[in-house]
Amino acid sequence: MSELTLEQISKSYGSVQVLREVSLAIAEGEFVAILGPSGCGKTTTLNIVAGFTEPDAGRVRLGGVDITRQRPERRDTALVFQNYALFPHMTVRKNIEYGLRARRIGGAEARARLERVGKLLGITGLEDRYPGQLSGGQQQRVAVARALVVQPAVLLLDEPLSNLDEKLRKSVRTELRGIQRELRQTAIIVTHDHEEALSLADRLVVMDAGRVVQAGTPDEVFSRPRTRFVADFMGITNIFAGARSGGRFVTEGGTSLPLPGDLPGAPYVALRPSALRLAAAPAPDSTASAGTAQSGAMLHGVVADRTYLGDTVQYRVALTGQPETESVTVQASSEQAGAFATGDRVGIEIPAGAVLPLQADDHE
Numbered sequence: 001m002s003e004l005t006l007e008q009i010s011k012s013y014g015s016v017q018v019l020r021e022v023s024l025a026i027a028e029g030e031f032v033a034i035l036g037p038s039g040c041g042k043t044t045t046l047n048i049v050a051g052f053t054e055p056d057a058g059r060v061r062l063g064g065v066d067i068t069r070q071r072p073e074r075r076d077t078a079l080v081f082q083n084y085a086l087f088p089h090m091t092v093r094k095n096i097e098y099g100l101r102a103r104r105i106g107g108a109e110a111r112a113r114l115e116r117v118g119k120l121l122g123i124t125g126l127e128d129r130y131p132g133q134l135s136g137g138q139q140q141r142v143a144v145a146r147a148l149v150v151q152p153a154v155l156l157l158d159e160p161l162s163n164l165d166e167k168l169r170k171s172v173r174t175e176l177r178g179i180q181r182e183l184r185q186t187a188i189i190v191t192h193d194h195e196e197a198l199s200l201a202d203r204l205v206v207m208d209a210g211r212v213v214q215a216g217t218p219d220e221v222f223s224r225p226r227t228r229f230v231a232d233f234m235g236i237t238n239i240f241a242g243a244r245s246g247g248r249f250v251t252e253g254g255t256s257l258p259l260p261g262d263l264p265g266a267p268y269v270a271l272r273p274s275a276l277r278l279a280a281a282p283a284p285d286s287t288a289s290a291g292t293a294q295s296g297a298m299l300h301g302v303v304a305d306r307t308y309l310g311d312t313v314q315y316r317v318a319l320t321g322q323p324e325t326e327s328v329t330v331q332a333s334s335e336q337a338g339a340f341a342t343g344d345r346v347g348i349e350i351p352a353g354a355v356l357p358l359q360a361d362d363h364e
Helices: 042-050 092-102 107-120 136-148 166-183 194-200 218-223 228-233
Strands: 002-013 016-027 031-035 057-062 077-080 154-158 186-191 203-208 211-216 238-245 248-251 256-258 268-271 277-280 298-308 312-319 328-333 345-349 355-358
Touching (some): 002 042, 016 057, 016 186, 077 136, 107 136, 166 194, 186 194, 211 218, 228 268
Antiparallel strands (some): 002 016, 203 211, 312 328
């Protein structure tokens, strides 16, 4: 049975509808990431679970109990805020103890819990410091400790890593995932960073314009995005409009792409940059126009731009005879860093299954 369920949750602020019949079921011990762009409704969803916002319609159930109208302090949840919300006039110890005092937990039980979360989060020895004396990473750990010490049924995380630098964010991300697994803690994290969501969560819930547009495992959402919006949000830059023609997809610019298997028609397709390969262009007299049906999965063009990114190199290829809007981005390993330069004629090999059919967005 699900630990937490949201049933047809809707919320408006004046004439702006922020959530539109959002339903979600989260199992006990599951780590779910709700992600989407600013304004999609993800933080409002989290606040409704926490009790800081009341929905206009729908129900929230925790362990089978309807908590829709319960006050935040009566819910078995704990929220880690984006800015950590530590009390600056309190020591680390008093900040962590705050939730315990509110729940009237003291004595040996409180000391045991403090010791445990201190060791778990690596903040033992910082108990007498004040938040202003801590680094950003230490403050983040204290905020998580304050939430975990009350042993909530559901841990809620509102973009808790966004204030950290990239290196520290990756380190703390690994620690947070390890803690969640060790405690088997039911958790929801809200983020706009798809890489963060992929690395942390058991399941992703992608939101757009107040709706859940796709939910699934990280591999399902990353490898098989359902709509144009999801593909774009997950970092796929090559998205083309067009229509199916036989066993191929013909873009609006006339580029012919192979479709994998007997799939239903779709108004868009995506090509994941990392799934494509660059090759030296064939002899000029054998080069086919990108605007004609290709024999096999090969497109031709010229390297218009090349960006070195360390482990990878990103090439933007202007297809032969096609408008600039149908250029293709290819992501290659750094071993190919010197293989091609701007202005080189190249071929783009498209492996079987690299073309992803996409449905239109629900609000189109």
